[in-house]
Every structure is written in C-alpha cells, then in structure tokens.
Amino acid sequence: MNAMPSSCRHPCSAHRFVLSLALGALAGCAAGPDYVRPAIPVNAGYAHQPMLAAREAGRPEPPLDAWWSGFDDPELDRIVGRALAQNLDLAAALARVEQARAAAREAGARLAPQGSLDGQAAREYQSTKGTLGEIASNLPGYRRTQTLETLGAGASWELDLAGGLHRGAEAARAEAEAAEASQDGVRVMVAAEAADSYFQVRGAQERLRLAQQQIDTEAQLVDLVGLRLAGGLATARELAQARALWLQARATLPPLRIALAQQLHRLDVLMGVTPGAYAAELQAPGADFSVPAVGADGGPQALLRRRPDVIAAERRLAASNARIGVAMAEYYPKVSLGGLLGVESLHSGSLFSSAAFQPQAVLGLHWRLFDFGRVDAEVAQARGANAEALAQYRQSMLRATEDVENAMVSLAELETQHRELRDEVAAHQQARDAAQDAYKGGAASLLDVLEEDRQLLASRDQLARVHADDARAAVSLFRALGGGWTGSAVQPTEGAVAGR
Template sequence: MRIRHNRNVLSAARHGMRWTSSLAAAAVLSGCMVGPDYVAQNVQLKPIAKATQAGADNKREADIEQWWKEFDDPMLSEIVRDVLAQNLDLAAALARVEQARAAAAFAGAQLLPTVDANASATAEHQSVVGPEGSLARNFPGYGRDQKEYAVGAAASWEIDVAGGLRRNAGAGRLEYEAAEADKAGTRVTVLADAADAYVQVRGLQARLAVAEDQIRTEQHLLDLVKARKAAGAATEREVAQADALLRQARTLPPALKTALEAQLNRLDVLLGVQPHTYAAKLAIPSPIPAVPGSSFTATPGELLRRRPDILAAERRLAAANERIGAAIADYYPKVSLSGVLGFDSLSADKLFTAQAFQPLITAGLRWRLFDFGKVDAEVAAAKGRNAEAIAQYRLTVLHAVEDVENAFVGLSQSQLRASELEAEVTSLQRARDLSETAYQSGAITLTDVLDADRQLLSARDDLDATRADAARAAVGAYRALGGGWSADDSALATAPGLSAPQTTAR
C-alpha cells in the first residue's frame, strides 16, 4: 500500500514538473507583442505671440498651481478651499477615475492565471432501469444508494502569445491616466469658474454702490431744478430733463442686482449647495481683486505639459494605438492551459488518499482562420479610431493655443483700458473739485457741479466694470495655462511612459 502511494505521489510530482515546464515555455512564447509601438506626436508650434502678462509689477514668477493665492484675497482662498471639498463636478470626475482604475485593474488581471477552489458531496439513489443502473445491478454487492465526494482546485491561463492581452492592459492603464487628466481638467475649470463668479460678485457690488450714488446725485439735481422753477429761474423742460436723468439712473440697479444674484447662485452651485446659501457671507462688499503683479508666460512645451485636456487627449491617443495591437493579435492563435488538482472518492474516509488523487491537465488552441473578414474589420476600426484620436489631439492643442492667445490679449487690453479709465477718473475728480470751488465763489451754478458729479460717477462705474474684467481676464489666463492642479497629487506623476508630447517651435 505504501509503495503504491509513493508511486502515485511520484506521478503527481512528474505531472507538476510538466505543468511548470509548460508554463515556462508559455512565458517564453508570450514575450512578443504584435502591433505598432506608440510614438508621441511631434507637434509643430510657433512661439505663442501674446503669452506674456502685460504690466507685471515685478519679476516674481506666479505660482500657477495655486494661482488664487496671487490675488491676496482671503475670501477667494476660502471659496477655493470649499469648492475643492464640496464641488459635485469634481466628485463625479473622481468617480469616473475610480471606474477607469477598476477597468485597468481588470484588464491587467487578464494576464494572470485564474484559480478556483471547488468541493462537492453527492448522494444518489440510482435507478435500476437507467443506462448505468440496469448494468450495475447485475454485479454482486450492488447498492442503489451511492455517495461521491470531490474536492480540488482548478487553474486556467490564457497565454498571451501575440501580446493582445498586454495591449489591452496597456490601453486600460492609459485610459485610466486619461481619466486622471480629465479630473485635473475639471479641477482647473471649476476653480476658474468659482473665481470668475467671485470677481463678478465684487465687481457688481462696486458698481451697485456707484449706481446708488448716481441716483442720489440725480435726485439732488431734480430737487434743485424744481426749486429753481418755483422761483421762476428754470423751465418745465429742465424739470422734465432732470426727471428723465433720475429715472435713467434708477434703471441700472435692478439690472445689476439681477446679475449679482445670478453670480451668487452660480457660486453656490459650484460650492455644491443650494442657491442663496453663501449670499449672507458675501453680502458685505469688498474691493475688487486686483490683477496679480507677478509675471507668468507660456511656451509651447509648458502648455503641452500643463494643460490637462492635452494630456488626456495624448493618453487616449496612446490607448487607441494599443487597441490596434490588441486587434492585430486576433490574427494569431490563442493558447490556453488549464488544470485540476483534486480528490474524488465514493467514501469520505478515503477522500484524501493517493488512490483518490485525480489530476487533470488540458492545453487548448483557438485560431480564427476563417471568420469572413471579422478580424480585418476590427483592425480597420481600431486604426480608424487611432486616426480620429490623432486629429482630436491636434485639435485640442490648437484650441489650447487659441485659449492662451485670447486670454492674454484680453488681460493686456483690459489692463490698458483700466489704466486709461483711472486717468479719466482722476481728471474728472479734479474737474469736480474745481467745479465745487467755482460754485462756492458764485462763478457757476449747482447744476454744473451736479453734472460734474454725474460724469465722475459714470466714469467710476466704467472703471469698476473694467477692473472686474481685468481680474476675470487674469483668472482666464491662469485657466488657459492649465493652472490649479499639481501632477504630484495625481497618478499622472508616476504613470509609466507618460511624457509631454514632442514640440518643435518654429
């Protein structure tokens, strides 16, 4: 009995050695990988013409990753902190990243063997008129009640001979990195939108204060003209003109309040709360954030490395390239190995014995020799998707350059306009002061003084609107540069093979 047991054990060992040898041979065979290897696109870009901040007060380089701190506004920093913690677009982007990570893990797991454990116990009262029972009942000692016990482990492995599984795993990893880039892009957009809404709130509050001053001025003018008419020094036409000016001034606050409420509601939604939640916190007016004095520029290389939409498009292009290889791999045979190591016995007390040991090894081959062009169609479709990804990537780069050019032109021109308006307000303030002096000396009427006030308030309104536009343009420039995220906080920092696409400045 012991000798037989040893022989069975030796036989099982030999089977194990053959299994190991088969796995080693398979590993050697799976070293090749069909399909084109990815080559980063060589993007031909000239230096970006307008990508330098105009009017920077010093040479300090701006912190692009945390650009909101450049505005030196505590409330803006608080809003950014809350947006990062509460924004629902960011929460959805994070969920999409988790989905992509799971899909990549699944594709990678396809390269590894699958091992299943199984056990069963069967009790049967056999028919004596069935195929087996009708024969077995003629043997001595036959009993209709039978039991069977089985326990074991089954393993299966598809050998990646042509590299199709590795191509799919690589594509899954690249699509996960694209999802990470999309999340970074969502962060860039959300932060810029929140800052834009906040700047507009402060700008509208400043303009609303000016509009209220304008109404008071026009009311004073109307009262004065009415008094002069009562004294016989003014006509009904002058009264009507003054009344029209007052009514015109009163039309501005409703429009400003409507726009202000819309921006407050927009900010609440960005903060992931019901509209009118943060209105009280922002109710007290505060100065319009000034354009940061630090400098920032954009070069083609920096743009390609910082813009999340470009990174996402590049990763999807690389994934599309991997899918070509996965499709081409279907031209080649697929080899699989499977095996079972287990015990099978009619008696529970003999289950774990050498006589009950029952190994099984199976090698399989599947080759799509005649499929009426299905593989050809799959390869053609994969190449078509890759061509689309190339075009989409190049279009994304062009749109990014367009964004930067527009943002920096808007920033520089709004700063120039604000500078001219500041000079205009200074001149009008001086004219108003001189009018006050002339009025006190009796050289002009109060109407002239109030008219100077009206011109000054109109210029101040225009200046406040332009200052808000300049601050918004600065936010837009940071957005266009892909500011607001750090690769160190993303899987993109350690993603294998991730590098900025090549660029040639002309």
C-alpha cells in the first residue's frame, strides 16, 4: 500500500496550510494510502485433485452455480429451489445488504452540497420584566403581543480538501460489496445445507428399509426354528437365539427414525416453514440419485473469485484501508461554505418585503490543532484494524483451500469404500444363503446362520450410510469450491502467485 508523502501528513505552519488548500483544490489530494490488493501465494493446483481423476471419467459435470442439478433428482432440485426462495437467513442477509447499500449512498451524498428550507411563525406575549421586554416597553408604540415570522433557504458544502469524505465513501462502498459477498455466502450455505439434509433423509430412509427387510428375514428364521423345534430337530436355546437376533434388528429402528425426523425438521427450517410442513412430500422413496463429477478447474486461484467469504474478507480489507484515510484527513483543516436566503419580520404581511430580506454567507474553518494526540491515536487504530483485516483475508484463503482439500479426500475415499462395500454385501448375502441352506439340511448349526445374518445386516447398513455420505461429500466439495451462485465480478488478486 502506498503511503502519502510526509508533507501531506503533518501540517504545522500557515504556509503549509495554504499550500495544502491549493494542492487539494487542484489535484484532489486524498489522505491515506491508496488501496492495492495484496498478493497471496497459492498453488497451481490442489494436492488431492489427482485422486478424483479416476471417478470423474465419463461422469457429467454440472455447472458450478447450479451443481444440485447434477444429481439427477427432481426432488432435490425442488427442495434447493424452495430453500433459496424462502430461507430466513438468506432474507436477513439481503436486508443487511440493503442497509450497507443505503450507508454507501449516504456516505456518497456527503460529498455534495446540502440544502434546507426552514420556516417559523411564533406568537408571543412578551414579559415587561425580561431583558428585552423591559427595554422595549419604554419605546413608543410598544406592544406586548408580537408575531415573529421567518422563512429561509440555506445551503452548505464541505469542500473535502483532504479527501476524508471521499475515503469515507470509498470505505462504505467496499463494506456494501462485502455485505453482498456475505449474502452470496449465505446462499452457498443454504443450498449446501439443504442438499446435505436431503441426502441424510434419503440415507435414513434406505437404512430403515434395509432394517425392516432384515427384520422380516429374521422373523422367517424364528418361524423356521420353531417348526424344527416342534419336530425335535432344534432346541429351545436355538429358538431363543433366533428371537434375540430378531429383536436386535428391531432395536435398530428407533435411532434411525429419530435421525430421519430430525433431518426432516431441519429441511423445513431451511425452507423457512414450521417443522413438519413438508415432511409428507418426502415419505415416498426418492430417486436413485447419482453423484456427479466435480470440476475444480482454475485451482486455488479460482477461490479468490468464487468463494464469497474470501471476497468479503478482501472487500473488508479495502474498507479498512480507506478508513486510514478518513482518520488521516483529521490532520488537515476542514473548510465549508454556507449561504442563507431568508426573510424575517415582526409585522404580519411584510414578510416578503425588501426590508425583511436578510441574506447571509458563511465561510467555515475547523482544524484540530491541539488534541493531545487524539488524531495520532485514531490513525494508529485504523492502521491496526487494517492489519487485522489483512490477516483475516489471508486466513480466509487458507481455510478455503483446506476445505477443498478435505472435501476432495473425503469424496475420493468414500467412492473407494462404496465400491468395496458393494462387493462385501454380495459376499455376505451369498454366505448367508448358503448357511441357511446348510442349516435346513442339518449340515450347519444355527449359530452359523445367526452370525452370517449379523454380518449381512451390518454391511448393508454401512453401504446405505456410505452411499448417502458419498453424496454429502460431493455437496461439501461443491460448497468448498464456492458453488451455488453465479460468481463474482471482482477480478482475482493482482500479483497472485500461481505456484510456490
């Protein structure tokens, strides 16, 4: 950031004062450093991006601003669209943007002259014991009942020779842009949270379906053992063991129902309605969604214009830089021009006469010469806030890159786990069928069948959970990349390093 010359920072004489007025009028000198986006070192690509290359082959890649369409699930599209239209956090963020834009307009309006119109009509029964009444009562024609009528149009204008108002308007515009980026960040969050909750709902429903299927299978086994016991081919212990496994499978239902209800309530709140409002729409089984490819073109440098939190941090940094100029402008005198065209009369009917006309012109000067270091302290505080904003901007970029790397690892590893679990479930199903056939023929014990049932239930439940987690990992990666909005018009940071 470029600092101003020392001559612009410490005026201390009448000659310097006159010189500063001339330079300010001719060149529009603005106090404080001009903002330059800081360079942030970034890698050319993501460390774990090669892990996704194999899974992305042949898969469609949805547009980043509407990534949820890539899952080929109409219900998901409807839920995300409804959340983006009705979410209350997003509505609050929009209200904050309107406030920030209004503050920016107000700061910009301070640069222009201000006009006003004032009028007054006052009727008074004057005391003859007061200062004015006691003197005036001795004059001929004095009347205690008086009417004072005034009307005036005035204008004033602060010349902003040091540029403090310009810096204030610059800071307000940057803060409005930060609020807009934060709103986009809420949009990204809402879309991702809605999709994440939706996939948890579908995962819980699938796990419930599998659990019920397993319960039905265990019930059939209990019936089989009961028949064998009646025929003298089984023992009461075997029947108790079969019932225990059946009850164990039934015990898995309540936690899954709790998780399902909680996610349905979460979805309703994300869609801005009372919990339970849309639950009935999701009772039917959903489409068999597919996880799309996730494009990460542009590498970490693309996060500078895609991640709303990074954009907002950079805009707050620009605002804090302008605030330094606002503070430094207090080193300089403030000059204002004012004028008033007015009329005043104590006699009704003569308000608009030439005798009642009283124009006024004002040249104002305000200069904080002796404030015992207050301006120095304000400048130091503004510089400290700027240093804090710079650290937060750099940290936001590091966290953004961390989010992407973590999401990439999760997605790639869950894809691998999902493939292996499918093979595991097929193997357990084959082993379970073989064990039951052997038990029917008397070649295997009931314990063998029960063990295979337990392992099959666990592997099928884990497969359903990992399938949902796989989709959730893709959602996390889309969110980490800043997907869910149209993108920023803010250009990437100048001088950003493409590699280290």
